Amino acid sequence: MMEDSPMALTQKENYLRLLRGEMPEFIPASYIESTSYALEEDQIAPSVCPNGPVKTVYGVTYVGSADLFNGALPKPGEILLDDITKWRDVIKNPDNTYRDWEGYYKKQTDNFDRTQRCVRSHGGDYFLTLVSFMGFEGALIAMHEEPDEVYALFDYVSEHYLEVMRNQIKYANIDVYTIMDDDAAKLAPFFSVDMYRRLVKPFHKKHADLALEHGIYLDRHDCGHCEQFIEDWWEMGIRSWNPAQISNDLVGIKKKYNNKLVIAGGWDNTGYLGSPDVDPDDLRQGLKEYVDTLAPGGGFVFSAGIMGRMDNPKLKEKSGIIREFYYDYVKDYYKNH
Template sequence: MAAQRTPKQNFLDMAKGIPSDTLMQFAYGPNPYSKRPLMTMFCGPGFLNQHRSPEGGKDIWGVNYITTKDTGYSGMPEPNNFILKDITKWRDVITAPDISGFDWEKMAKDDMDFLAKMGINPDETAMMYSMHFGYFQLLMSFMGFTEGLCALYEEPEEVKALMEYLSDFYTEVEAKSFDYYQPDLIEIVDDTAAWGAPFISPDQYRELIKPYHAKEAQFALDRGLSVAMHDCGKCEAFIDDWRDFGVQYWEPAQTCNDLLGIKEKYGSDLIVIGGFDANGELIKPECSEENFKKAVNDVIDNLLPGGNYIFDGWLFGAPDDETVNNKNKWLTEAVEDYDVKRYRSKL
């Protein structure tokens, strides 16, 4: 009898068209309600995202991030304190840090040791190399959405020049550090859409954002590794473009997209990771455990047939909010119970 594959093996094999042994659950960090090893975990140069902490702080470009307890200390650029007012003046404002003296091997060791202290084992968990939160999002963090979107429409050549500058920096970091982390795949991140529609058109994406996503993805493709994409909102209009630079995994696939149609169109060429958006009755404090777990089961029943699906859903809130914590516990229990009792019969 063959040994059961690790979560890492199950995850990576899905990109080869091999179904997982188990119903897997995506997470953005250790899940306190699960005893199963994490399927994936992010890795990459820690200096790039030191501001992503409960205290917030300035990123490497000078944007000040603030956090709130009610969002689980998720950071966002400080409102009305944007560093770039005029896109044509970006060269006077945006300056990449000097990385000439970095010891990349030591940095990678320190970063991976930090993950090990969290209980992450690269033999069991797929390491996803990731550097930043997206070229579109960086522009919005520099300028805010009003000025940032206007810049995209009014000064596309200046936006493109800025994107090339950012991309040159990040791909230099990537070239110097990628192999030290020994990742299993790369994840490209960029939230280019709101719930109802993309923020930009497909043509704008192809001209101003896609080339730089593709440039980063190439490091994985050159090594025979897979590519994942993180994009929230109604972003299905970009999937064909993602596929051009090798994307095989997409998270968090939200329900504002035609997830069944996407699964049917791409089959095992695209692993859909998502499908559960806690809204409406589900986020009310009085929502019962029974109803919440039923909603989780309904999502899995709907999206699991045919394979190429991984569950993803999580509620973010204050760390001491028992309502949120209970629902994340119920969510995890429902997924793992489904895995034991129903997974194989529903594939």
């Protein structure tokens, strides 16, 4: 297994080439060789909760699960807002008048080697914010019954979310911004494209416009069957999508956009191939089919992984197989194919 084949481009240069729709020198693998530093931000909802519950500036408690890599979710059973028409009495943006934005980010970025990796941040999770306030059922009912109130709430929350983003741009000089809003289940989105365009897209677009205004590349995180929204993402300037789960027509999407929309995912992370119990030979064959399907022509980030508890010996074994396969077959794919 070769892990140190010489490359002319740094991880940062290679990844940015990918985001520009150009052919990369090598296939990046964010889970194996990081392309980016992830900026931390306690003013937005956490992505993970490895050290216990986290309470947001809006008063929502998030918890993590070791079975899901400590991914953060609103604490079950806690409803902050049970009537969307009363949101003005309950939801209050934080007062950041005296926050030391520069110092907060400097503590992080002083340790970043910007020549080697990008700096990235995320936000814009308006639908999930509503879910965190009201629960899934309450959020979806509110969107159908009181769309004007939902829009007004999003507009209010956007003042805070955009304030955070503007300061990240000013003081952290981010390279990549991920609009992070899960709006689909495995088989279908939670709401129609029309509802997305009326209630959610205007606020995603605010973040997209701010990013593009400052030369920042746009990524989109959206799990589930969400391909219906891709044209809207594209229109906003989004050029990368993770995790691009297999319930979507990835072959058709790849054919339509070629290397102009990066598929930063495409791995069966919730099925047999992503299980610690997968047979090693099946895993290797699945990895080869995965790469041979999505890598040709560029626009691909190798994102294979195994789901489960980090202390599971089978997970460690299968993760080792994935790592070995990446260096043996994937990284130099464009030199060998």
